[in-house]
Amino acid sequence: xxxxxxxxxxxxxxxxxxxxxxxxxxxxxxxxxxxxxxxxxxxxxxxxxxxxxxxxxxxxxxxxxxxxxxxxxxxxxxxxxxxxxxxxxxxxxxxxxxxxxxxxxxx
Amino acid sequence: xxxxxxxxxxxxxxxxxxxxxxxxxxxxxxxxxxxxxxxxxxxxxxxxxxxxxxxxxxxxxxxxxxxxxxxxxxxxxxxxxxxxxxxxxxxxxxxxxxxxxxxxxxxxxxxxxxxxxxxxx
Numbered sequence: 168x169x170x171x172x173x174x175x176x177x178x179x180x181x182x183x184x185x186x187x188x189x190x191x192x193x194x195x196x197x198x199x200x201x202x203x204x205x206x207x208x209x210x211x212x213x214x215x216x217x218x219x220x221x222x223x224x225x226x227x228x229x230x231x232x233x234x235x236x237x238x239x240x241x242x243x244x245x246x247x248x249x250x251x252x253x254x255x256x257x258x259x260x261x262x263x264x265x266x267x268x269x270x271x272x273x274x
Numbered sequence: 275x276x277x278x279x280x281x282x283x284x285x286x287x288x289x290x291x292x293x294x295x296x297x298x299x300x301x302x303x304x305x306x307x308x309x310x311x312x313x314x315x316x317x318x319x320x321x322x323x324x325x326x327x328x329x330x331x332x333x334x335x336x337x338x339x340x341x342x343x344x345x346x347x348x349x350x351x352x353x354x355x356x357x358x359x360x361x362x363x364x365x366x367x368x369x370x371x372x373x374x375x376x377x378x379x380x381x382x383x384x385x386x387x388x389x390x391x392x393x394x395x
Contacts, residue, residue, distance in 0.1 A: 210385035
């Protein structure tokens with residue numbers, strides 16, 4: 168199985184901050200990397216697919232980059248509604264696997 | 275707008291079979307892959323498996339011996355059965371469409387809201 172490791176596991180930030188979350192795959196996955204946002208009690212929501220493609224309807228303050236084994240999700244200016252847990256997921260090969268999550272909390 | 279909704283018992287006894295159904299609206303189930311994913315309380319996400327609209331299935335090897343996913347195209351539904359459950363199978367179970375676009379990239383979108391299934395006597 169491909170292991171996905173996110174860092175940090177949690178972070179505290181203020182509204183307006185630039186936030187960066189990283190995701191590392193245990194082997195190369197090209198650009199087969201997706202990012203999801205999950206709020207408490209809600210289903211995950213797709214933010215970024217294929218490493219850098221913004222899903223329709225997702226604010227442009229979200230962006231993704233990377234390829235191979237190292238990937239980044241960036242929120243350019245954190246908004247109150249962005250406090251949530253973020254997961255990366257590889258779609259390169261089965262079994263599809265997720266990172267352990269990064270919880271973004273209010274500072 | 276595609277929507278998915280899980281249904282089924284919220285409590286299952288150990289050694290019995292967990293059965294859930296996902297009802298799809300806004301799109302025909304006769305396309306794409308349809309998947310189940312679970313999340314134990316306070317833990318991360320685990321892909322269980324998926325079924326293609328043709329009926330072909332792929333399961334996570336960690337659960338393969340206990341899992342069956344099936345389609346009911348007449349009802350636009352797909353289902354999950356997990357047998358011989360233990361308390362370790364307690365989780366929020368979510369269904370999701372595994373979408374693929376013209377460039378060959380795949381992702382889970384959308385998801386159902388999820389349903390908590392507790393395994394306990």
